[in-house]
Amino acid sequence: MSEIPPRHPEKRLRPDHPVARKPAWIRVKAPTSPEYQVTRKLMRGLGLNTVCEEAACPNIGECWAKRHATVMILGSVCTRACAFCNVATGNPQALDPHEPEHVAEAVGGLNLEHVVVTSVDRDDLEDGGASQFAVVIQAIRAKAPGTTIEVLTPDFLRKPGALEAVVAAKPDVFNHNLETVPRLYPSIRPGARYFHSLRLLSRAKELDPTIFTKSGLMVGLGEDMGEIYQVMDDLRSAEVDFLTVGQYLQPTPKHAPLDRFVSPDEFARLKEMAFGKGFLMVSASPLTRSSHHAGEDFARLRAARETLAAKAV
Numbered sequence: 001m002s003e004i005p006p007r008h009p010e011k012r013l014r015p016d017h018p019v020a021r022k023p024a025w026i027r028v029k030a031p032t033s034p035e036y037q038v039t040r041k042l043m044r045g046l047g048l049n050t051v052c053e054e055a056a057c058p059n060i061g062e063c064w065a066k067r068h069a070t071v072m073i074l075g076s077v078c079t080r081a082c083a084f085c086n087v088a089t090g091n092p093q094a095l096d097p098h099e100p101e102h103v104a105e106a107v108g109g110l111n112l113e114h115v116v117v118t119s120v121d122r123d124d125l126e127d128g129g130a131s132q133f134a135v136v137i138q139a140i141r142a143k144a145p146g147t148t149i150e151v152l153t154p155d156f157l158r159k160p161g162a163l164e165a166v167v168a169a170k171p172d173v174f175n176h177n178l179e180t181v182p183r184l185y186p187s188i189r190p191g192a193r194y195f196h197s198l199r200l201l202s203r204a205k206e207l208d209p210t211i212f213t214k215s216g217l218m219v220g221l222g223e224d225m226g227e228i229y230q231v232m233d234d235l236r237s238a239e240v241d242f243l244t245v246g247q248y249l250q251p252t253p254k255h256a257p258l259d260r261f262v263s264p265d266e267f268a269r270l271k272e273m274a275f276g277k278g279f280l281m282v283s284a285s286p287l288t289r290s291s292h293h294a295g296e297d298f299a300r301l302r303a304a305r306e307t308l309a310a311k312a313v
């Protein structure tokens with residue numbers, strides 16, 4: 001009988017760091033609602049992956065009960081090996097040519113007003129998977145023209161033309177997470193480059209000034225507040241509109257160790273500081289994730305831009 005391959009082969013020999021017990025403000029209920037089952041069945045039936053499951057997101061019970069799921073395209077195996085992430089790593093599968101129509105069907109089936117489409121990193125593909133993002137966007141537009149589309153993309157490092165292909169497909173929101181402060185990149189996001197990711201965001205806005213740009217950070221990895229404020233300034237220099245900040249939760253003992261749980265009061269201060277620095281929209285709380293409440297937040301983001309434009313007249 002063939003053995004099941006380990007989910008994170010590159011982390012097998014790393015030392016164990018015990019997973020800390022979560023504080024009361026992070027406890028979430030087990031997903032049990034009938035709507036959760038409906039969402040699960042639809043995703044399974046269409047053979048789609050979700051980051052909600054693959055990343056072991058703590059919000060899955062809440063989001064799926066509202067039929068809000070974040071589709072993860074380009075397969076379920078990532079070619080990077082970030083120290084914080086629970087998505088499986090290793091040799092990726094061939095692209096599924098039916099993925100775009102299945103994603104569009106799921107969006108229609110869930111009757112989504114706003115959808116978030118993300119992916120694994122595909123450094124093995126010549127365009128990093130950009131053309132599949134573009135075809136998925138087109139398929140959703142054809143099937144559900146009223147649905148607004150948010151893409152949460154990899155960094156497309158060393159993939160010339162990839163960002164341009166995604167932006168040309170006209171998603172409503174272009175999201176790319178910086179994840180952490182630049183000092184921690186070598187240990188937390190070793191395959192990525194901070195200034196490349198920042199440039200990706202500013203370039204997206206240059207290519208299409210009407211697009212909303214968004215980025216996210218995890219806290220609790222050992223960063224200090226001064227470093228977070230500097231990242232906020234960097235993101236504002238890149239004209240990023242929307243910032244999300246959430247608590248890092250260590251998926252397994254082999255992942256990057258948690259430094260600390262950031263209190264809800266500190267999240268409130270981070271939120272205030274970020275608004276002070278000029279973001280149009282900020283979501284900062286222990287359970288904030290890039291796609292958590294993405295639909296409601298998109299409506300707020302659009303309203304904030306309209307208010308700003310009206311003031312400028």
Ligand code: SF4
Binds near residue numbers: 051058059
């Ligand atoms: S927050 Fe995002 S990733 Fe987590 S369950 Fe909700 S939609 Fe999925």
